[in-house]
Amino acid sequence: MQKSVSLHTLGCKLNYSETSTLAGKFSEGGFAVKPFGETADIFVLNTCSVTENADKECRQIIRSVLNSNPDTYIIVTGCYAQLQPNEIAGIHGVDLVLGANEKFKLFDYVNNFEKKNLSCVFTSPISEVTDFDYAYSSDTDSRTRAFLKIQDGCDYNCSFCTIPLARGKSRSLSINKVVENAKKLIDSGYKEIVLTGVNTGDYDYRAESENQDYKLVDVLYELEKMDIPRIRISSIEPNLLTNDIIQLVKSSKNICRHFHIPLQSGDPEILKLMRRRYNRDQYRDLIYKLNSEIPGVGIGIDVITGFPQETEERFLNTVEFLNSLPASYLHVFTYSERRNTFAVTLPGRVDTVERRRRSGILRELSNKKRLAFYRQNIDMTHKVLFETVREDNFIYGFSENYIKTRVNADLKLENTVLNVKISSADSFNFAEGSIAA
Ligand code: SF4
Structure with a gap:
């Protein structure tokens, strides 16, 4: 009888893309892939180390899977599995723990998927993690937007982050493979490719046979030549957003005028404690440069509240700094302690209730910025890729500069790119528009 598997992902788009790859491997191996929540013979949990209470979340999910079928063979992998394999192996019901390399x-480690009263753990030291596996995922069941993994790992040393410990050194997919995989995605109907990685801007592939180094801008040049309706960069560190990339995006017809650029704090002292690779002035200059070079550019900013030693005054420095920047929205994260990071050793912890209060303030600011950005675009025409979410006669999509746009249309617009004129914006949730010529 055909065996079945269900998979579940915690964390980032990269994890989602890797879960899709795992699902594909099961499918190729003759397994039926079932949606998460349905009873299956095997359950794979792809974990995240950024998730607060990863341990608790892991236990809860495994318990609920075993409640519906106590015989399910449980596999746990992902960042948390690499960082704390023995802790996971100790969770009741876990059969197999696989690290980043494994x-x-x-299928090299297990083939009969029969439950025994013992968990097996296969991990390698993170210094030995060098594999790079093709991965992509889409964020809906549609073929609208695919997240294509081009880079993994990180050589940076931000003081709050465990990702380098969980995913290892930075490594990149060969440029030929990126092009080949992008072509496959477009041929299968996707309209937008989002280039994804842990530190995507650090893409660096050495083709020995050509004696040539390829950077992210080279990947963008190659993809730009192809018939891809839209290309987007998922997120890029400010120090890696080079002038070459800016100029290419400026002149490109298919690379989206949208950047997601982590700031993390607007206070100079906190930035230093975070060990970020830029200062506040450099960040400000970059945001202004983007606005002057690429009119209408959409800019999202990551920021963390409640980092150790973030006094009220330092937090207000961040608020003021963000307020002054011409950016379109914020992604706000509340700081939480991670084992084995420099940040947990710092004195001056911020109370957790206070951390959340600060996050609330920045989320309000984000809503205001988003609405203001939408309103700046009224009467402008943008190319919108329509998604599959539909409500009555309304359909939604994202413009190239990342405005969520709603159009009243009963036509079949799903997964098409059309010109839309923005007509109004009454809330930060979406702007209203109509199909333009
Ligand atoms: S750049 Fe910093 S925050 Fe981002 S993955 Fe690397 S170490 Fe973590």
């Missing part, structure tokens, strides 16, 4: 080779 996750895509699971």
Whole structure:
């Protein structure tokens, strides 16, 4: 009888893309892939180390899977599995724990998927994690937007982050493979490719046979030549957003005028404690440069509240700094302690209730910025890729500069790119528009 598997992902788009790859491997191996929540013979949980209470979340999910079928063979992988394999192996019901190097080779470790009263753990030291596996995922069941993994790992040393410990050194997919995979995605109907990685801007591939180094801008040049309706960069560190990339986006017809650029704090002292690779002035200059070079550019900013030693005054420095920047929205994260990071050793912890209060303030600011950005675009025409979410006669999509746009249309617009004239914006949730010529 055909065995079945269900998979579940915690964390980022990269994790989602890797879960899709794992699902594909099961499918190729003759397994039926079932949606998460349905009873299956095997359950794979792809974990995240950024998730607060990763341990608790892991336990809860595994318990609920075993409640519906106590015989389910449980596999746990992902960042948390690499960082705390023995802790996971101690969770009741876990059969197999796979680290970063082992996750895509699971059939090398197990083939009969029969439960025993013992968990097996296969991990390698993070210094030995060098594999790069093709991965992509889409964020809906549609073929609208695919997240294509081009880079993994990180060589930076931000003081709050465990990702380098969980995913290892920075490594990149060969440029030929990126092009090949992008072509496959477009041929299968996707309209937008989002280039994804842990530190995507650090893409660096050395083609020995050509004696040539390829950077992210080279990947963008190659993809730009192809017939891809839209290309987007998922997120890029400010120090890696080079003038070459800016100029290419400025002149490109298919690379989206949208950047997601982590700031993390607007206070100079906190930035230093975070060990970020830029200062406040450099960040400000970049945001202004983007606005002057690429009119209408959409800019999202990541920011963390409640980092150790973030006094009220320092927090207000961040608020004021963000307020002054011409950016379109914020992604706000509340700081939480991670084992084995420099940040947990710092004195001056901020109370957790206070951390959340600060996050609330910045989320309000984000809503205001988003609405203001939408309103700046009224009467402008943008190319919108329509998604599959429909409500009555309304359909939604995103413009190239990342405005969520709603159009009243009963036509079949799903997964098409059309010109839309923005007509109004009454809330930060979406702007209203109509199909333009
Ligand atoms: S750049 Fe910093 S925050 Fe981002 S993955 Fe690397 S270490 Fe973590």
